[in-house]
Amino acid sequence: MVKLLQFHFGFEHAWSDVTLAFWLRYPNPFASHVLAADVVSRKVDPETQYLHTTRLLLKRGVVPKWGQRFFRQNEAYILEESVVDAKGQRMVTRTRNLNHKKMMHVAETQRFIVDPRNPEWTRVTTDVKFQSSVGWGLTGKIEGFGLNKFRDNAKRSREGMNLVLERLRSRDMHEVNKEDNVDP
Amino acid sequence: MESIGKDCTELKQAYDTCFNRWYAESFLKGNTTPECDELFEKYRSCVHKTLKERQLDKMLDEARSQGGPSLDEEGKKKGGEGGK
Numbered sequence: 001m002v003k004l005l006q007f008h009f010g011f012e013h014a015w016s017d018v019t020l021a022f023w024l025r026y027p028n029p030f031a032s033h034v035l036a037a038d039v040v041s042r043k044v045d046p047e048t049q050y051l052h053t054t055r056l057l058l059k060r061g062v063v064p065k066w067g068q069r070f071f072r073q074n075e076a077y078i079l080e081e082s083v084v085d086a087k088g089q090r091m092v093t094r095t096r097n098l099n100h101k102k103m104m105h106v107a108e109t110q111r112f113i114v115d116p117r118n119p120e121w122t123r124v125t126t127d128v129k130f131q132s133s134v135g136w137g138l139t140g141k142i143e144g145f146g147l148n149k150f151r152d153n154a155k156r157s158r159e160g161m162n163l164v165l166e167r168l169r170s171r172d173m174h175e176v177n178k179e180d181n182v183d184p
Numbered sequence: 185m186e187s188i189g190k191d192c193t194e195l196k197q198a199y200d201t202c203f204n205r206w207y208a209e210s211f212l213k214g215n216t217t218p219e220c221d222e223l224f225e226k227y228r229s230c231v232h233k234t235l236k237e238r239q240l241d242k243m244l245d246e247a248r249s250q251g252g253p254s255l256d257e258e259g260k261k262k263g264g265e266g267g268k
Binding site for chain 2: 038052
């Protein structure tokens with residue numbers, strides 16, 4: 001079973017700041033489930049001048065309570081690949097889980113462009129694909145769980161980005177990533 | 185933010201600081217010449233060692249062989265960015 005959805009949202013911040021915030025967004029108090037993040041490859045394409053990055057994220061708490069007896073490892077490795085075209089002011093990111101794929105495979109693509117109605121703002125289009133093949137009549141339940149969890153996470157992720165963006169606007173960049181122990 | 189390899193966290197933070205500055209002050213302003221290669225190489229080799237130890241390297245290579253995202257709406261690929 002596969003579920004697809006698309007949604008749009010915006011940030012009231014410039015495209016350049018939003019893409020910088022994308023790199024600065026961990027840690028933030030809305031992402032306490034993100035345990036680690038690493039850049040595994042990064043290069044500027046000499047032909048296009050696009051920046052290509054691959055990051056590996058480690059997140060905890062991905063398996064619902066009723067699923068934990070089937071999937072004991074309650075941590076997920078997430079691959080995040082991205083391309084930035086600074087000249088054309090476009091960024092595209094794609095994230096997907098590397099383990100627990102049988103239970104649920106979530107692939108999310110986000111496109112960041114300058115808002116056509118306001119050059120000081122940024123528009124984001126998100127495409128998500130959910131897929132589960134676990135069987136035992138649980139597939140629908142898992143996809144429902146995934147969808148709700150995704151909506152919840154997407155909201156927290158936007159809140160985290162907005163927090164980092166507010167810090168970028170008001171403070172020195174080096175303070176943006178200070179660790180705070182607030183857990184909203 | 186920590187690295188997946190606890191021993192790599194210091195190297196990661198040194199690299200991240202360099203990269204974030206370069207991204208904001210050079211890359212976004214059109215100067216795409218890399219500046220943090222030396223720090224990245226130290227950090228990257230530490231992370232790769234950890235990935236190998238935890239047998240995550242194969243899982244990663246397999247996923248990456250599918251190619252990264254494309255800037256083009258239709259998902260068309262230009263040469264060098266990998267296949268579907």
